[in-house]
Amino acid sequence: MIAFQRRLLIASTAMLAAPAFVRTTSAQTAPAPQAQAPGFYRFKVGSFTVTTVHDGFVSRPLEGFVRNAPLTEVQGVLRDAFLPTDRMVIPYTVTFLDTGRDLVVFDSGNGVTPAGATIGRMLTNMQAAGIDPAKVTRVVMSHFHGDHVNGLLNAEGAAAFPNAEVIVPEAEIAWWGDATNETRSPEGQRANFANSARRLAPYAARMRRVGPDSEVIPGVRSVAAYGHTPGHSCYHIADGAEQMMFVADTTNRPELLARRPEFHIIFDFDAAAAEATRRRIYDRVATDRIRITGYHFPFPANGYLAKEGSGYRFVAADWSSAL
Amino acid sequence: MIAFQRRLLIASTAMLAAPAFVRTTSAQTAPAPQAQAPGFYRFKVGSFTVTTVHDGFVSRPLEGFVRNAPLTEVQGVLRDAFLPTDRMVIPYTVTFLDTGRDLVVFDSGNGVTPAGATIGRMLTNMQAAGIDPAKVTRVVMSHFHGDHVNGLLNAEGAAAFPNAEVIVPEAEIAWWGDATNETRSPEGQRANFANSARRLAPYAARMRRVGPDSEVIPGVRSVAAYGHTPGHSCYHIADGAEQMMFVADTTNRPELLARRPEFHIIFDFDAAAAEATRRRIYDRVATDRIRITGYHFPFPANGYLAKEGSGYRFVAADWSSAL
Numbered sequence: 001m002i003a004f005q006r007r008l009l010i011a012s013t014a015m016l017a018a019p020a021f022v023r024t025t026s027a028q029t030a031p032a033p034q035a036q037a038p039g040f041y042r043f044k045v046g047s048f049t050v051t052t053v054h055d056g057f058v059s060r061p062l063e064g065f066v067r068n069a070p071l072t073e074v075q076g077v078l079r080d081a082f083l084p085t086d087r088m089v090i091p092y093t094v095t096f097l098d099t100g101r102d103l104v105v106f107d108s109g110n111g112v113t114p115a116g117a118t119i120g121r122m123l124t125n126m127q128a129a130g131i132d133p134a135k136v137t138r139v140v141m142s143h144f145h146g147d148h149v150n151g152l153l154n155a156e157g158a159a160a161f162p163n164a165e166v167i168v169p170e171a172e173i174a175w176w177g178d179a180t181n182e183t184r185s186p187e188g189q190r191a192n193f194a195n196s197a198r199r200l201a202p203y204a205a206r207m208r209r210v211g212p213d214s215e216v217i218p219g220v221r222s223v224a225a226y227g228h229t230p231g232h233s234c235y236h237i238a239d240g241a242e243q244m245m246f247v248a249d250t251t252n253r254p255e256l257l258a259r260r261p262e263f264h265i266i267f268d269f270d271a272a273a274a275e276a277t278r279r280r281i282y283d284r285v286a287t288d289r290i291r292i293t294g295y296h297f298p299f300p301a302n303g304y305l306a307k308e309g310s311g312y313r314f315v316a317a318d319w320s321s322a323l
Numbered sequence: 324m325i326a327f328q329r330r331l332l333i334a335s336t337a338m339l340a341a342p343a344f345v346r347t348t349s350a351q352t353a354p355a356p357q358a359q360a361p362g363f364y365r366f367k368v369g370s371f372t373v374t375t376v377h378d379g380f381v382s383r384p385l386e387g388f389v390r391n392a393p394l395t396e397v398q399g400v401l402r403d404a405f406l407p408t409d410r411m412v413i414p415y416t417v418t419f420l421d422t423g424r425d426l427v428v429f430d431s432g433n434g435v436t437p438a439g440a441t442i443g444r445m446l447t448n449m450q451a452a453g454i455d456p457a458k459v460t461r462v463v464m465s466h467f468h469g470d471h472v473n474g475l476l477n478a479e480g481a482a483a484f485p486n487a488e489v490i491v492p493e494a495e496i497a498w499w500g501d502a503t504n505e506t507r508s509p510e511g512q513r514a515n516f517a518n519s520a521r522r523l524a525p526y527a528a529r530m531r532r533v534g535p536d537s538e539v540i541p542g543v544r545s546v547a548a549y550g551h552t553p554g555h556s557c558y559h560i561a562d563g564a565e566q567m568m569f570v571a572d573t574t575n576r577p578e579l580l581a582r583r584p585e586f587h588i589i590f591d592f593d594a595a596a597a598e599a600t601r602r603r604i605y606d607r608v609a610t611d612r613i614r615i616t617g618y619h620f621p622f623p624a625n626g627y628l629a630k631e632g633s634g635y636r637f638v639a640a641d642w643s644s645a646l
Contacts (some may be wrong), residue, residue: 034372035453036644040360049357056644082612082627082638089641121644130358289405299642304405315405316639318412319622321359321379321444 038128041300044323046239048099051129054299055092055109056119062088066263081255092147093301094122095246095293096131097237102217104138106235106246107295108151122151136161140216141168142248143229144176144196152199159202166203169222170211172231189269225250225281227274234281244291250281252296254314261311282312291317361451364623367646369562371422374452377622378415378432379442385411389586404578415470416624417445418569418616419454420560425540427461429558429569430618431474445474459484463539464491465571466552467499467519475522482525489526492545493534495554512592548573548604550597557604567614573604575619577637584634605635614640
């Protein structure tokens, strides 16, 4: 009798806990697909449409990444940002601008990468965003580091943007285009001479140099931001009363390097100049509350900088389903 | 002759600035599609897969939203977060959990909304994420406010999750399921009695009540978080060494209300209890660095809380293309 009541109780509890038909359904459930969302995001600047497109990420050793601070101090800043402290995760996100007259891309991504690489997703994400490389009319370069120029070539070694003019900062091509500068460059940067020449070669007949603080196309101006490389440039974009700035590599990840603008990283050509530039550019965008996109900012890589202590806090712009 | 040279100069400059073939291409360029990216995002908690799915946003008057602080003070907090100060933008993001045995959804979204509404995007975004409502095995409710229960019904007024068990907090259904409580509820909350009854009706035969701090299914436990409503509950999710918590409406947008936990909003049933709960839950997730998802957090609505001053700062988790 007790056994019977116990069985009844178990049966009732089981029915309450999970009705039979639910359990059957559960057993038959195929797991939801495991794919990540496509990596693109859109917002408006006046009548212009900006699309940020993710190219993936790399994880590199944290040791030695910041040259002028102890590892534990760097780890503390990363920990405060809830980022890994056993490696440096560097994301890559490319900014597109559709002005209605021009389809512009700022820098070109990592380009063709080996199968299984965590970078090289730009073309897939461009496709998801409905952006055809053949329709890009201007490729505007911030600087000539490999992760910014490599995507100029497609898998066949031809122009990845077959119909685009390439716009380069005058000071950048002046440096990397002159082989006599090679021995005057930091050892880790010397590969940029040959690499950038090879990546730019198919565009030789349709390349334009822009000076500092010059109009690139209507609504887009170059902003000299030298230091990270000799001609590293940001781009200010404006339409009507609205504006934004593509800050490129003024810093790498802002959670680490905008928070601590005095940190010098191994990729800086002239770290002192890079720091001075960073403070000048970031003071401007923080003071004027200018929306920014950054190449190594956390996807979707757009937001604002707020002054905080002796540095800046990156505040991601609110994600919106409406443009 | 001067005129001729001038024309030549103009022609050369124009060629340098924009080679003819580029201008032609530019004129032919169809603008990139204007669609926003689909609103879903995935991450792992142990072997479990979490997918957050966006249901859109509403803009409501900011006046009166926070009941115990002057408008200018509220505007100042929003301004610091680079959010609009002339309205309150409230996003809606639903958390799904695939444990391998169960496909769980926490709350149900706004459901069917009029054409042109900025909410009601959950089904479209579920489809983009590959999530079939018919495959959901458990709908786990945090509380019975309309924006959380309305999605239980589809356009035909039938169960939107036809094969799911619905799990409700005992204290929540005890309150809203008893009509004698209506006159003891704040006036703005009285519609919840009839509305929640109607929304839950198709699930009557497959509803389960869970007590505070109880196992819902293996790996998911309820966490009593009363105040926002009489039975408002969070859910703690764990697999292996990894954990997270769905904090539901412990606060509305964290940029405003985690920053200032003492702010009482018009949607709180018992604002003092809601504040005490908020401090208790947020102290726990901040101290233990527990990843959270929130119903009104900025999409993709997952990240961490860090203690800062007398409140908390929401730090979005790093977006990753790899799960």
